[in-house]
Amino acid sequence: MNTPMKFLADATLAGLARWLRLLGFDTVCVRGEAGRPLMRQAAGEGRILLTRRRDLMERQFSGRLLLLPDAATVKQLSFVLQKLSLEIQAQNFCTLCLSCNQKLVSLERESVRNLVPEYVFEHCTAYTRCPQCRKIFWPGTHQRNALQFLTENGIDVTQIRQSQNI
Ligand SMILES: [Zn+2]
Structure with missing residues (x-):
């Protein structure tokens, strides 16, 4: 059994976080700059870190990180779905609060x-x-x-x- 993927988005990706939640993907959005503390939190909670900060790619990181294109929110959503082969499941639609996750x-x-x-x-x-x-x-x-x-x-x-x- 695959456990569903969970995400941690930095503050610049709040719009993307809401779309992911609408589709039922557990996505925490953290205020402030993406950096070491966010990487630690993501790794600790088993979340994939979503960020647009390319420089984070060069840091040592035990977790998973997905670098997002600087694009419209819906394009970013499309990118995440494709890159991670996420399956949209009808029964998960509208099961999470868009604001609070x-x-x-x-x-x-x-x-x-x-x-x-x-x-x-x-x-x-x-x-x-x-x-x-x-x-x-x-x-x-x-x-x-x-x-x-x-x-x-x-x-x-x-x-x-x-x-x-x-
Ligand atoms: Zn709420």
Whole structure:
């Protein structure tokens, strides 16, 4: 069994980190400059270090590092998926908080009655919440738009679209 790959991104890659989380890839984003402390943390937590700093390649490092091109965020995402042969899995879509990287927890529909807009409550039955920031999530147009955007940029999310029926 392969354990799923986990990532540590430096602060310049916050946008990429959000996309990876949307697809369910555990990605910690660390404030501040990429350097020795980040390399240590990545190696210690078994995370692949994502960075744009070429000079880090020349340092001694016991972990794994992926040097990203200076490109649009979606191109970087595409690069990571290809380079590491990551498989996009429908069941992992929208399982992590985009801000906190925490695993979202399912909520009973009734428990969100007063917490979400009324039209959302009427139309939606599945809700999740981030245990850290307490934000509530539900399937909606933002997810559809995100998948549309990925498709337009050559990232194959067919499996997700079929399973979500969007
Ligand atoms: Zn959160």
